[in-house]
Amino acid sequence: MPQPVLYNLSLAELEELMRAWGQQPFRAKQLYRQLYLNLTNDPAAMSDLPLPLRVRLHHEAQLDPLELVQSQQADDGLTRKALFRVSNGALIESVLMIYADRVTVCVSTQAGCAMGCDFCATGRMGLLRNLSCGEIVAQVLWACRELRAWQVKLAATPHTPIMSTGEADTQWWGSESGAFSERVTHQVNRVTNVVFMGMGEPFANYERWWAAVERLHDPNGFNLGARNMTVSTVGVVPGILRLAEAPLPINLAISLHAPDDQLRSTMMPINRRYPLAELLAATREYTERSGRRVSFEYVLLHGRNDHPYQAMALAKLLRGQSISKGPPLLCHVNLIPWNPVPGVPLSRSERSRVHEFQQILRDYGVACTIRIERGASIAAACGQLAGH
Known part of the structure; x- marks a missing residue:
């Protein structure tokens, strides 16, 4: 046995x-x-x-199903990436991000990914296997222990500068007003947010992922609020509809990345199975049933999906003025800098193009922000996790 x-x-x-x-x-x-x-x-x-x-x-008995292979730090220690080996030898990664007012851990739900998005390092791996409930939960508990160790070190050196402005070529991504810089103190004493945005598609491993959600939410145990958890999907429609009926109000983020089917299908093969009209219909059903706002993630790629006319097309799509007929979707757009992936001939959008894209969306009444970039120097940023 x-x-x-x-x-x-x-x-x-x-x-x-x-x-x-x-x-x-x-x-x-x-x-x-x-x-x-x-x-x-x-x-x-x-x-x-x-x-x-x-x-x-x-x-x-086995307590921890993860073997820590290596860990790395960036952003003055406020971003930490762990490389784990699971039982069949596959490798997964998790990322801990410490901010002034919150502590977030980004966890994986699969080793590799079968979705094949052409801008994502994980998608180039293919699917190795699903993770168990325990392997998903264990990543969060690793982050909690890592946070405790960081706090002990911080308490021993309270006058040490904690956060610099980051890499010169990516500073402007941090906030709309300029470079990202904050000082973090030790008052945030636990992981406050869990995002299922690491390696894999959570809805392709729904049962084990949901068991992990319930385990983390259990008031007799870890006791993390459901509204402090966010799941990201490439647009697996059955999973979105299933989440709409779920008893816990988990936040939903959908990787969109293109305003039309032709482009999105070249970037994300899942669109051939669940095209935009079907995806947005499911999204509308989710928002109507749950009453919760959806976040649409949009990775900006130079010359590919960042043109002003594409921003207008995206705005009309989300406002219900094109294939998505009806009232405006209850949503928010999160613009994300594309992070380099070895062997992928793409490049990130220029700063002026990004702010123009953002302004067009806002002019159409679509809430839109630019994601703070963390961990690019250790390949821990969005789309870079590849089990290295």
């Missing part, structure tokens, strides 16, 4: 395991608190459990 992976087990399943091991069911609640509140990943440190049970957990 393979060893049980504790992060894969719900509280009820831990109780079954404790009974099978001849333990009282309340031991499962103690173990659950150790895993998700104390963030303990070593049975020897679980001092409220009896020694024989700790020994058995050490020898007969």
Whole structure:
């Protein structure tokens, strides 16, 4: 029998395991608190459990299903990327981002990705396998322990500058007013946001992804609010409709990247299966059922999808004035700088073109911002995760 992976087990399943091991069911609640509140990943440190049970957990169970291979830092340590190996040898990546008012971890739901978007490093890998619930959750818990270690270091050197303005060639992406620069203090003491925007398509691994959402949301354990979680999809329509019926109000982000089917199909093969009219109909149904605003992600590529006429076409699309007939969509557009991917002959849009694109959307009444760039120097930015 393979060893049980504790992060894969719900509280009820831990109780079954404790009974099978001849333990009282309340031991499962103690173990659950150790895993998700104390963030303990070593049975020897679980001092409220009896020694024989700790020994058995050490020898007969697996706590952390991820093997940390390497970690890297950027942005004065405020961006941290981890490379993990999972059970079949596949590699995945996670990214921790510390801000002045929040701490976000970007996690993977698959090793590789089958979607094949031509501007994305993960899409060039192909799909290696789905991740388990425990492998998804474990990435968040890694980020929590990493944050704790950073805070200990910060407390020891409180007068050390923490954030510089970043790379000279990408400063302007940080905010509409200029270079991104902020000082972070240690008052944010836990991970506040989880975004399922790492490697893989979450809706192609829906059951395990949703189990991870429920585990992270559980008020008896990690207790992260549903509104503090965001899932990103390339436009898998059945997943969008399924999320519309889900009991937890998870935020939805949709990778759009083009205002018409012809261009989008060349960039994102999923569009051939779920073209824009079908995607936007599902999006409208989601917003009407949930009452929640959708974010559309739009990676700007020089000379390909950043022309002013394409900005106008996108605005009309989202305002219900073209193939998406009806009232304006309850949405927000997030413009994203394209981050270099080895072997991909693309380039990012110029600053003037990006701000012109943004202004056109705003002139049409579409809310639009430019994403703060983090981690490009360690290939941790949007679209760069490739298990390296």
